[in-house]
Amino acid sequence: MRLKDRFSFVGQNIKKNKVRTFMTILATAMGCAFLIVLASIGYGLQQTVVDDTMEQQIVTQIDVHGHEGKDGNYQPLTVSDIEYMESIEGVKAVTRKKNLQQMPVYQIEDYQIEAETVVADFPSELKSGLELHEGRLPKEDNEIVVGYDFANYLHSESDGEAIYDEEGKLKKEYQYKGKLIGKTIKMTVSKGEEAGKEQTQTIPLKIVGMTEKPTREWMEDAKVYISQQVLVEVEAFTGTAKGVIPDSDYEAEDDSNTFDDVKVYAKNLEGVEAISKQLDNANYATYSVVSEMKQINVLFTIAKAGLILVGTIAIVIASIGIYNTMTMAVTERAPDIGIMKAIGANPKTIKQIFLLESSYIGIIGAIIGTIVAYGVSLLVNSGLPLILEMAFDEELPEGLKFSSIPATLVLIAVGICLLVTILSGMRPAKRATKIDVLKAMRREV
Structure with a gap:
């Protein structure tokens, strides 16, 4: 049939x-x-x-949190660690940041803001694929980049009135309305009180760029990105590493040359696993979105x-x-x-x-x-x-x-x-x- x-x-x-x-x-x-x-x-x-x-998160990004020493404790990352990471095959860039250990007050005209301040290595940031929403990257020591949401929290004096709404956002009538790019802003840092009076220093800086808008709506970037030279100036004033405000319990630490935030960027997604494995074998504490995906x-x-x-x-x-x-x-x-x-x-x-x-x-x-x-x-x-x-x-x-x-x-x-x-x-x-x-x-x- x-x-x-x-x-x-x-x-x-x-x-x-x-x-x-x-x-x-x-x-x-x-x-x-x-x-x-x-x-x-x-x-x-x-x-x-x-x-x-x-x-x-960026899929080719690997966060490196520290290096395990001989005593089993994790040590902060230094320049030698950065150089080792840059030598690994398949690495596109290694970004490194230092966090200023106080919240300086930034003032422009009659507007001010307390903002988290970061020392960024702009050449490595550019190499990793950093893009700006507006302006350019700094070329001089006194030039800075501000976060995309920086202006949203730059506010005028309130005369005792509530300047934030129920959702914790700054009311529009108190927000800075002008352009930031090209403006000079004053950064005021403190080193605590002396003889009952707070000791401060003001450093004039020029805003030349603004970071790209965060990928998620709920994420915000109101940071200020300064140069290494500005950090040195702050450390010289405070007498402490990374501008820590000293007190009676303060113990001097030689960590001015250590980095608080280090990220390794692979050239492609396929290289992330191999780089992570090599860093793990070298006793670095790492995290990548690829491992989370697994x-x-x-x-x-x-x-x-x-x-x-x-x-x-x-x-x-x-x-x-x-x-x-x-x-x-x-x-x-x-x-x-x-x-x-x-x-x-x-x-x-x-x-x-x-x-x-x-x-x-x-x-x-x-x-x-x-x-x-x-x-x-x-x-x-x-x-x-x-x-x-x-x-x-x-x-x-x-x-x-x-x-x-x-x-x-x-x-x-x-x-x-x-x-x-x-x-x-x-x-x-x-x-x-x-x-x-x-x-x-x-x-x-």
Whole structure:
């Protein structure tokens, strides 16, 4: 019997029992849709977490927090550590920052702000891919770059009035309205009180640039980035490393040449793991988003496997209906089977016909189930956030995705569905090959 004739035979038999076949296909489709939708929750949440992490951090960035000494304690990083990191193959740049250990007051005209101050190595920052929102990088020692949100907190005198709103943001009427680029701003640092009077020094600086806007809406950058020479001037005034305001408990520490924030940037994503491994072997404490992604992906892989397993149970339940349908088909078509065997049909061919029919049910059910699953996923992603926000009166994180159906999930679901339906039809198909010709002709089966 030709393949075309087999398909024709299957089609004719299905048409004879439309209702029963339809119900079997419907059960299979529901099982397949349930599997896809259930597993899509794991895929959707994983995609949300991964995308959120990738947006918040640079994927080629490796944070280095310190170097483990012979005594087992981690030491601050120095110039020699920076030079070692720069020598590693695949490293694009090594940025290093020092934090001023006090909050200077910055004043421009009648506006002022207390801001976190950082000493940045601008050549390495530029090499790492730093981009400015406005202006340029400093060329002179007295030139500085301010954070994107610096102006939002630069405020005028309040005369005792509340200058911040309920959300903790500066009211517009107190905000600085002018342009910052090219303006001279005064930085006032302190070294504590002496004879009951606070000792301060004012250093004039010129704003030449503004950093790019942070990637996330809730992130803010109101820092001031100064040069090493300005830090030296502050240290000379305070008499302490990194401008620490001395007190009675202060103990002088020689850490003026150590760095508080060191980041290594790989040339590409593939190089991050190798660089991290080399730094770990050299006893550096490191962290990279790639290592976090590995842990996240392992957890979600386990969760997705569990969800797929639970979803498979629904298809297995549907397979009972397929088994019943195929068993009934063998009983009803006994005379046809007897005729085929009488004219010399190979038992293998008869078996293939019934397996083809069960596969047909599985494929149609899988296609319908996949279409339904995509529809449900769309409704979940668009409707569920609104329902949850109304029910709990809380705004969900931006970009949260409850369901995602990648092509791999569809292939897995269709593969499982097809496998289960074929296995369900195996026994009835095998039974069809063992039907006695004479009994079949007399309809005694």
